[in-house]
Amino acid sequence: MSTQPGTEPGAEPRTEPGTEPGTDVIVVLTDQHRADVCAREGFPLDTTPFLDSLGRSGAWFDRAYTTSPLCSPARTSLMTGRYPTAHRVTQNPANPLAVRGADLFSEARAAGYATAMIGKNHTYLDAGCADHWVEFTHDGQAGQVSKALHKEFDAWLAALRHRTYEKPTPFPVEAQNPHRIVDEALSWVATVPADRPLLLVVSVPEPHNPYQVPEPYYSLFPEESLPPTRSGAGALEGKPFSWQYLRGLGEAAVTDYEGAIAPSRSNYFGMLRLIDDELRRLHEGLDDRHRVRERVIVATADHGDFAGEYGLVRKGAEIPDILARVPLVVDGDAVRACDGPRADHVSLADLMPTLCEAMGRDIPAGVQGRSLWPMLTGRPYPAEEFAGVYVEQGMGGLPYGPEDIDVPAAGDARGPRPGLIFDGPDGEPRWDELNAVTQSGRRRKVRSGDWTLYADITGDFRLHDLRDDPLELVDRWSDPEAAEQRVRLLTQLAVWQMRAEDPLPEVPGGYPHKRDACGYLAPYMSRTS
Template sequence: MPSQEKPNVLIVMTDQQRADLTRATGFGLDTMPALDALGEAGAIFRNGYTASPLCVPARVSMLTGRFPSAHRVKQNSTGEHAYFDRDLLDVLRDHGYRLGFSGKPHIHRPLEDFDAARGPYWHTGGPASSEQDEAFDDWLAELDHGVGAEPTPFPLEQQLPYRIVDGAIEVIEELTQEGDPFFCWVSFPEPHNPYQVPSPYFEMFGEDEVPERLAGPETREAKGPMFRWLGDLFESKRPGFDDQWRRYRASYYGMLRLIDDQVARLLAQLGDRAEDTIVIVVADHGDFVGEYGLQRKGAGMPEVLMRIPMQISGPGVRAGQVLDEPVSLVDILPTLCEMVGARIPDGVQGRSLAPLLRGEPAPPHEFDSIYAELGYGGVPYREDERPDLHFDYDGPTLDELNTVTMSGGTRMVRSGRYKLTLDSEGNVELYDLTSDPVELSNLADDPAHASTRADLVQLLGRWMIRVADDLPRGVYVPKTAPHHWRWAPAASTKESS
């Protein structure tokens, strides 16, 4: 039990971190040893999923416990339009927490809504406390979201994760002066592009150590028009961009280690307060990291974009758990509600994971599948179209290029070894993730898998009904169940209104 009445809460979020590139997930290189050790002291979810493979929709989902179709933020430019009853900040403030933030926001709330904040940081810079910081930020901007071919010519102290952790340490000191429990969200812009690291991280993982890709650029044809379009757009702006894939991957691994070292520095600074702190480590979404000959994100819902690292440790968490239940970013809010003794707000669609964290068995009917969303609506653009962007199609700049290929809408469900997606044009894709982890063989029209397709289409339909928004509240109040476990067997979960 924590020494204070309520535990502190620390959320560490990375941006665009693929889930399968740490030693704890079976990867051959030791990219994040400190976070692996932290996960071993708590619970690691091997099948964590984003709610949407795009920054702002995913982050709003985490804070509101709602999927994008409910909170209505489906692209990065519409965060201020989020629709919800009460979010994580509201819940924790109402329960006596002081709120802190350091890093990249990209959410629906202004930094003024926190009691102490450092930022905003973006992928090309943030608050600068020295001329050296300013020079580094200018250098980042000149890299133009590309891949650094040489070690970054600035010391570690100029890197954004270092400056963000400095800010987080200051924020936590401010928040704890009065003795109240604190919530601090530390949000790193990395390992999102631009892909760069200083020595020794640049040399830490050599290009000759980079494992072969599971799927190269030749597979884009099989993946369909959005994958082809994204690759062609990259190639038109930066010819030969995929030639750098080994350097891109090696630097990505180095960025992970740099982040890991800075999180370790933050946790060491917590000292005795760490025993009273729930620590959640998560990412907003994944990164191609060279699969399909692509960088970043922007096409489809492959596992490399949808699966995210997710681990929870601290008070109320039984140590040494590695859980296979599929879980989502939307589950974080209801989980924290239960762990701090708060009521889950109206309109929340996630499920509390608190019983699982305590070591209790998960009801299979509730935790045998997961759902996610993609797309900002409308009729999907064709790959020969050039809809308006906030930058020119000519020239090398490609900051938000990936969002062009997120038009229309797609919904995903995974259950066991199978995954099914359905888009707004009626296209169905079905994959066996065990035998086909990069999803190249579409089994949707295979007669041998007809029953699997039918079962998953029905399951997807149930999920889409489940996440239909029940806000605003009216005279008739929807019935809720403990932990928000709507599909748990009646024998193990007694519903209450």
């Protein structure tokens, strides 16, 4: 972390960190970023050294979870502090229909902040919600692109159609989304006067597919150096239909789906390192501003990626831990450094109220997340509130089964099916992992301690111990020795289901909601933890 403002030679002494009005807020959001593929979590490849260093100087969480393992629902939760049950965005196309009150951008603007969204949006937000808006997608920059290099790269990227490029990307780092996004961010920050605080959201579309990366990153993690996955396609035999369907889509769209997994992983890890270097560049580019103004930096992701586990890439099926758990690092002048990861269970929905408190704003009505600001700044907080975390998935109704889908014979890529799209120049198919099959139904997950509980609308319940079973392959639901954990997590699930219900609208002249000054609801976890 850079020198704390007010401590450089000749500077005016400042009050305690965290009490200065108008703390700068920087949010770095990545897309489809697995939490466990980094050295700080023991992964053998050093994919994010700078992010790991921020975790050491601030706080990092290895029990941070998305609210739903797909883009729009998760991002809407981050902006509103509400769960998908409340904001109603349970699938990506529903993002314009979000049900909400105040959000992170409206609260920042109400506090007099300069605001910018630069990068991938994929929410209900639009250019009118921020003072500065530059949007990127997985196909490059949206709207007018001025540089010829960027135009050429964006056309090449779109032509990949979300697939894997199995050679070094034939464009330099300067053409890549992360580099251009950081350039845009630093250019905008230079226009904001130091006496005005800012909210900057830097939203990187990667390491989401298409899996591609240029040199020198392409050669950093060659296929032969990759640690083996802990499971293969054989693990799908005991999985529900949506998992097997997901693998079938990939096999129908890619000539050698299994053979493409290793280069996809290699590119994925290389892209993580490229993003990490760009995060370092952003951090260093903010140093001059940080000399005169306090800040807080949050780095997180919307959800994870299979990255080869279960013989799959991307996302789509259910709520496995590797999709639901997300990286979360918070650094800043007021943030107390931790020796290792925090034991608290936290959610993307917690970030909006946390940053409201960092900006000196009251937590708005309708927010369901729990402010992390007291725990981050070393003040007392009810630890029992963070003894568990809750995730949702599914757009409703009963899930599709094999009897509902006319799946073509094995190896037949031409048969129509949900998620298989024939849009290539010669009619080649591609696949969308977020389709009617994988997103049908309704599912919930709770994690508390080392245990996870899964439940779905069909009455399927599963219980897993992550210590011995990180991929959740061994169901302990009927194990008598796990009976205590089963009851404990079922109790938490029942409470979370009610907590996720929408408390809006507030009724004029009605009864006030019970909420204390830190934004916590009446504590309940002490009875279930």
